[in-house]
Amino acid sequence: MPTRSRTDARRRWRKLFAGSVVLIAVAAIGFTLWSNRQDEPNKQTPVADPGGTPLPDAQRARGDLDRLTIAWNRNWESYDRNAFGPGWSGRGGEPVLADGCTAREDVLKRDLTEVRLAEGNSCMVRFGVLIDPYAGERLPYDRFKASDIEIDHVVALGDAWRSGASQWSAEQREQFANDVGNLLAVQQRANQDKGSKTPDQWRPRNAYWCDYARRWIAIKSHWGLTVQATEKSALADMLTTCSPPTAR
Known part of the structure; x- marks a missing residue:
């Protein structure tokens, strides 16, 4: 009887081992497929120009600011x-760009600086370093870690x-959301502090005021948006x- 028990035990271990090998193989295949999909460039209809709204010099920005229409904010309660x-x-x-x-x-x-792209994918940044424009901090970036x-x-x-965007078409709003001229990589805390505040309510560090104002004015001017006094x-x-x- 003891010999038979040992034989049965060995059979059970063999089955468990074989099952584990199968599970590991399936997991490996799944990870490979996922990784390959992550490394593939996007193939969709582009929604915007990757250049985005250009940043004007200070003189041009002053002129554009003078021409912006002053109006009270409206439709704020319906934002989605x-x-x-x-x-x-x-x-x-x-959505992808051109x-x-x-x-x-x-x-x-x-x-980012010190950028390393994913192998075989010219879009995906794996590693890099950001000198945050809002707070001035040096922040490392790793795609697969919390950032x-x-x-x-x-x-x-x-x-x-x-x-003004409440009056736009859905296509225009999607283009605006993906205008890289209106996008910056920034420190998480500063971004959350800023929220949807305007420059009379929130500003970045003083050293970035000029660029921030020029960018803000360029976006409002290019997209025909109004400003408050x-x-x-x-x-x-x-x-x-x-x-x-x-x-x-």
Whole structure:
């Protein structure tokens, strides 16, 4: 009887071992398929130009600011993030730009230094370093680890909705949400503090006032969005920090 018991035990162990091997093989195949899908560039109809709205010099920004229409915010209670199309979940299906990358991917490639891309994928940033424009901190980036880096809409979608985007088509709103000229890689905490506030309510560190105001004005001007009087005054104040043009 003891011999038979040992034989039965060995058979059970063999079955368990064989089952484990099968499970490991299936898991390995699944991971390989997932990894390959992650490394493939996006193949969808582009929603926007990867160049985005250009950043004007200070003189042009002052002129554009003067021409912006002053109006009270409206339709604020009806804002819905989904009205601007899908975000960048990283799970696939995100809108892509004309270069085949998502807006988020293009912003990371543009704003990070020491960038290392995924092998065989010119869109996916695996590693990099951000010098955050809002707070000035140096932040490491690793795609597969929790990060303190977020992508900010400088002119927030909520503010855009209140200053004119509520009247746009769904296609226009999706294009706006993916305008890389309105996107920055920034520190998570600063981005959350900013939220959908306008420059009269929130500003980055002083050293970034000039670029921030120029970018804000460029977006409002390009997309035909309105400003409030206090917002316009704050932007004019921030532009005073821009260096005067060099005399020739």
